[in-house]
Each structure stands twice: as structure tokens, then as C-alpha cells.
Amino acid sequence: MAQEYKLKGISSLDLKNGEKREVEVDGIEGGKVLLAKMNDKTHAMSANCTHYGAPLKNGVLTPDGRLTCPWHGACFNLATGDVEDAPALDPLAKFDILEKNGSVYIKGEEATIKASRRSLNHKCSPQGPEKVVIVGGGSGTMGTIQALRENGYKSPITIISREPYLPIDRTKLSKALMKDVSKLLLRPEDYYTSAGIEKVTDEVTSVDFSKKAVSTKSGKSYPYTKLVLASGGTPKKLPLPGFKELNKIFVLRTIQDVEAILSAVGDGKKKIVIIGSSFIGMEVGNTLSKENDVTIVGMEKQPMERVMGEEVGKIFRGLIEKNGVKFRMEAGVDKATPSKSKSEDVGAIHLKDGTVLDADLVVLGVGVAPATEYLKESGNVKLMDDGSLKCNELFEVEGLKDVYAIGDISTYPYHGPGGNGSLTRIEHWDVAQNAGRSVGLHIAQPTSKPKSFIPVFWSALGSQLRYCGNTVNGWDDLVLKGQPDEGKFAAYYAKGDEVVAVASMQMDPIMTKCAELMRRGKMASKSELQNGVDPLELSLPAEVKI
Numbered sequence: 001m002a003q004e005y006k007l008k009g010i011s012s013l014d015l016k017n018g019e020k021r022e023v024e025v026d027g028i029e030g031g032k033v034l035l036a037k038m039n040d041k042t043h044a045m046s047a048n049c050t051h052y053g054a055p056l057k058n059g060v061l062t063p064d065g066r067l068t069c070p071w072h073g074a075c076f077n078l079a080t081g082d083v084e085d086a087p088a089l090d091p092l093a094k095f096d097i098l099e100k101n102g103s104v105y106i107k108g109e110e111a112t113i114k115a116s117r118r119s120l121n122h123k124c125s126p127q128g129p130e131k132v133v134i135v136g137g138g139s140g141t142m143g144t145i146q147a148l149r150e151n152g153y154k155s156p157i158t159i160i161s162r163e164p165y166l167p168i169d170r171t172k173l174s175k176a177l178m179k180d181v182s183k184l185l186l187r188p189e190d191y192y193t194s195a196g197i198e199k200v201t202d203e204v205t206s207v208d209f210s211k212k213a214v215s216t217k218s219g220k221s222y223p224y225t226k227l228v229l230a231s232g233g234t235p236k237k238l239p240l241p242g243f244k245e246l247n248k249i250f251v252l253r254t255i256q257d258v259e260a261i262l263s264a265v266g267d268g269k270k271k272i273v274i275i276g277s278s279f280i281g282m283e284v285g286n287t288l289s290k291e292n293d294v295t296i297v298g299m300e301k302q303p304m305e306r307v308m309g310e311e312v313g314k315i316f317r318g319l320i321e322k323n324g325v326k327f328r329m330e331a332g333v334d335k336a337t338p339s340k341s342k343s344e345d346v347g348a349i350h351l352k353d354g355t356v357l358d359a360d361l362v363v364l365g366v367g368v369a370p371a372t373e374y375l376k377e378s379g380n381v382k383l384m385d386d387g388s389l390k391c392n393e394l395f396e397v398e399g400l401k402d403v404y405a406i407g408d409i410s411t412y413p414y415h416g417p418g419g420n421g422s423l424t425r426i427e428h429w430d431v432a433q434n435a436g437r438s439v440g441l442h443i444a445q446p447t448s449k450p451k452s453f454i455p456v457f458w459s460a461l462g463s464q465l466r467y468c469g470n471t472v473n474g475w476d477d478l479v480l481k482g483q484p485d486e487g488k489f490a491a492y493y494a495k496g497d498e499v500v501a502v503a504s505m506q507m508d509p510i511m512t513k514c515a516e517l518m519r520r521g522k523m524a525s526k527s528e529l530q531n532g533v534d535p536l537e538l539s540l541p542a543e544v545k546i
Contacts, residue, residue, distance in 0.1 A: 050090040070509035073456035086433035122149035122195040130155035136230035137161030140407035143433035147440025233368030233408035242336030277303035281365030319462030393450040407432035418500030424472040466511035469501030494526035521545030
């Protein structure tokens with residue numbers, strides 16, 4: 001039952017417009033709330049982001065009433081606490097504020113204050129002739145089902161995924177090699193039951209777009225009125241001698257992959273070769289380095305050079321090397337050969353320069369391809385050269401009615417800085433979930449406009465990397481600020497004078513502020529940054545430009 005709680009250290013509501021202040025709640029151990037003022041109204045709400053618990057006092061508050069997390073870009077509506085952007089799932093709790101007897105009080109329940117979130121009520125007994133079928137069980141699926149129920153969709157929803165578990169936080173697989181399903185689930189099973197959402201463990205084999213039906217490996221058929229394709233990516237493998245034949249060569253996409261890797265690692269002290277120096281390879285290498293001898297093999301001069309540039313890639317390499325990881329860069333792989341003690345297992349990786357790297361196990365991090373094999377026999381659908389589906393700003397698939405595609409399989413027009421509507425495919429967890437939120441809103445409310453968002457991703461590379469924007473049309477210059485040698489920096493990627501992407505480490509909330517500036521078409525230019533302009537000091541207009 002709600003009751004009044006006094007706020008410590010505050011005698012009146014004296015905040016200025018745009019100000020945020022975290023305060024403790026008297027009588028609740030560890031209890032805190034955030035006070036924020038905008039347009040002459042002070043709001044009291046949960047103090048921490050509902051995604052990973054970031055302190056929202058360090059976030060960004062915008063004139064149009066958005067409160068954005070300083071870590072991963074989750075955004076909340078200041079007036080309601082509702083989620084506006086991924087990756088948060090739960091809204092913030094809001095509390096009434098009272099001033100009396102020279103003190104400030106909030107009214108709320110102790111459990112809600114401690115939880116720092118508001119419980120969702122998506123309870124639904126589905127009915128009606130409409131039916132949404134979603135192919136895939138990842139981040140995009142989670143965003144879709146939440147947005148459908150949030151926005152009043154009361155008809156049946158069916159998820160078809162070949163993974164035997166409900167949607168999980170896949171980012172924790174590579175960043176922490178976590179395998180406990182209970183710690184990975186985005187929502188518990190009872191959420192889906194209460195919300196009237198059916199989960200089918202099966203593999204989709206084809207779609208009959210004219211009859212509006214999805215066929216599965218078990219021989220079943222699922223009719224739909226709206227279809228959301230969110231089947232994700234398939235890890236690429238190397239078509240080289242030994243890689244198909246030998247055991248203990250792994251990819252990483254599922255919990256089963258993590259279990260297999262950890263089983264091969266055993267009690268540690270293994271020689272591990274990671275092939276690929278992009279995000280998956282770097283994260284896995286960093287995680288395994290604590291008790292093993294890890295070598296990362298990459299084709300570029302520095303890790304992640306294609307996306308982040310040589311100068312920033314060198315920073316990442318230095319951070320990972322401190323944890324004991326060794327690198328073989330500008331290297332090509334020739335073949336894998338068997339172990340001398342067990343011929344069916346891998347024993348070594350041979351590089352094209354003649355180097356032989358002993359290996360008790362190998363992990364491949366060489367990219368993913370859109371998981372659209374099931375569409376190749378479906379007819380009436382044209383796949384792009386990379387196997388993805390061409391979509392519009394609403395993520396509707398070109399040439400198909402009532403069909404959407406999101407996540408790794410979706411190529412869509414990008415209107416952020418430097419995009420100019422260019423088609424791009426972005427393999428980011430956050431992008432998939434935001435796309436799902438857009439699709440869910442459009443299905444529930446067909447007259448709604450496309451929802452703008454700036455792509456955000458993050459990575460664990462010895463320190464926490466934040467990134468916003470996209471380089472769909474490339475970048476030709478880099479402005480690097482901070483103390484890069486200490487792993488504390490903000491990197492601004494520019495195409496001409498326009499900044500199209502920003503990466504940062506240990507400089508929160510630079511990334512979040514830049515994403516909000518980009519969203520409004522007000523990001524500082526390359527020349528302004530070179531002349532000393534600090535994005536954190538720039539004001540945010542209310543209007544959105546993309």
C-alpha cells in the first residue's frame with residue numbers, strides 16, 4: 001500500500017528547469033529516487049535505468065521530456081516513466097511529490113521504490129480474427145511483443161523460434177560466456193502466459209506469402225494477418241581445410257554454443273585461438289583470457305579497424321593485451337590440423353605466413369550472415385545480395401503485404417547523420433529491439449509515423465565501449481579527444497565536416513548526449529570539435545530532425 005516517505009537532505013523543490021538530482025528516501029534502506037524538472041514541473045521517479053541499473057542522474061534530459069540512460073541509450077518518458085527507446089524493457093516508477101512542514105515527501109510503495117522500476121501489466125486474453133506471427137526469438141522479437149501489448153493490440157501473438165528457450169539477453173553470451181538460462185531470460189515464462197503470447201519451439205522452413213501461412217519443420221502451418229521476420233544471423237564459418245572436419249572449433253550464437261565452449265575449456269589452462277578481431281572475437285578472447293592462453297588472429301592492422309579505425313583499434317588492443325591476450329594481426333588463416341593426441345580434435349591453426357599456433361580449441365568470430373535460408377524456397381520474395389530483405393522506414397518488406405523484417409536480416413533506409421536515406425543493415429542488439437518497437441507500434445496503431453532512433457551499441461573490451469550513429473557511407477576523418485593512452489576517450493567519426501558516429505570509453509554521458517544531438521540534427525561538426533566545442537555543453541532543441 002502506498003504511503004508517504006520523506007526525502008533526505010531536501011527542504012523544498014528548488015530545482016531549475018533541466019536539472020536532475022538523486023535523493024535518498026528516509027526509512028527505506030538503499031531507497032533512492034530521481035527528481036527532475038522540465039517546463040516548470042518537478043517529477044519524482046526511479047533513480048536507476050531498468051536495463052542494467054545505470055544512475056539516471058548521469059543521463060541526459062531533453063526539452064521534449066526524454067530521460068536517456070548514460071550507458072546504453074535506453075530512454076524514458078519523463079512525464080509517464082514509459083520506455084521510449086531500447087534496451088530497457090520495464091518503465092520507471094513515478095511518484096507523487098508533496099511539500100509540507102519544510103520537507104519534501106513522495107508517495108509510493110516501498111517495494112516499488114526499492115525495485116527502481118514499475119511492473120508492467122500486459123495481461124491479455126487474446127481474441128479476434130487478427131494474428132501476429134513472429135519468426136525468431138531474439139531482441140527484435142522482444143521489442144515487437146512489448147510494443148504490441150503496450151499499444152493496445154489484443155489479438156493472438158505467436159513466436160516461432162528454433163531456440164528451445166524464451167528470448168534472452170544475447171549480449172551476455174559473448175561478453176560473459178553466461179549459460180544459465182534463468183539469468184539470461186529477458187522476461188520470465190509467466191510474462192508470456194499472462195500477456196497471451198504463444199512460444200513455439202520449431203524451425204520455420206518456408207512462408208506462403210499469398211496464403212499468409214508459415215510452415216515449420218514439424219509439418220505444422222501457422223496462419224497470420226501480420227508477419228514479423230526476426231530470424232537474426234547465422235555465424236559464418238571458414239571454408240578452409242580442417243575447419244569442417246575437426247571438433248572443438250566453435251561459433252558463438254546460442255546458449256548451447258557457450259556450453260560447448262566452456263565444456264572444452266574445462267578447468268582452464270587451455271591454448272585458445274580466436275579467429276576474427278571484431279566485437280565477438282575480442283569479447284570472447286577477453287573473457288577467456290583470465291585462466292587460459294588466448295591468441296586473437298585478425299586480418300587488419302589493428303582490431304576492429306574497419307569500423308573503428310586504426311588509432312582507436314590500437315586502444316582496444318592495448319586494453320585486451322593488459323589482460324594477457326596475444327594478437328596476430330595482418331594475418332591470414334591457411335588451415336586447421338588435428339591434435340597429435342586426438343585426431344578428431346583440432347590441434348593447431350596454420351597461418352599463411354607459416355606460423356603454427358597450437359590450439360586446444362578454436363572460436364570463430366568472422367561475422368554473421370542473415371538467417372533467411374527458409375525464404376529461398378518461399379517465392380514472391382527477393383533477397384538482397386547479402387541475403388537480407390529490403391525494407392522501408394516502417395520495416396515493411398518491399399513487395400510484400402503485411403510483412404516486416406527487423407534485426408540482422410533487415411536492410412532499411414538510414415536517415416541519421418551521413419545517411420541521407422542510404423540502405424544499410426545494422427547487426428546491433430539495440431537496433432533490432434528499437435525496430436521491433438517501431439513495428440509493434442505500427443501494427444497496433446497503423447496510422448503512426450516511423451519512429452526515429454539513432455543506432456547504439458556497446459561492448460566490453462577491457463573497459464566499456466559506447467557507440468552511436470552509423471557509417472553507412474563511410475568516414476574520412478577522426479577527431480580523438482580525452483586521454484586515449486589511458487583508455488579514456490571520445491572518438492568522433494566524420495564524413496567531410498559532418499560527424500556521423502561517436503565512440504567513447506569512460507566519458508559518460510558523451511555518447512548519449514551525442515545521440516540526442518544527432519536525433520535533432522544538431523550534432524557538433526568536425527571543425528567545431530577541432531576548435532574545442534564540447535558536445536556536453538551544447539543545448540538540445542525540442543524538435544526532432546530525423
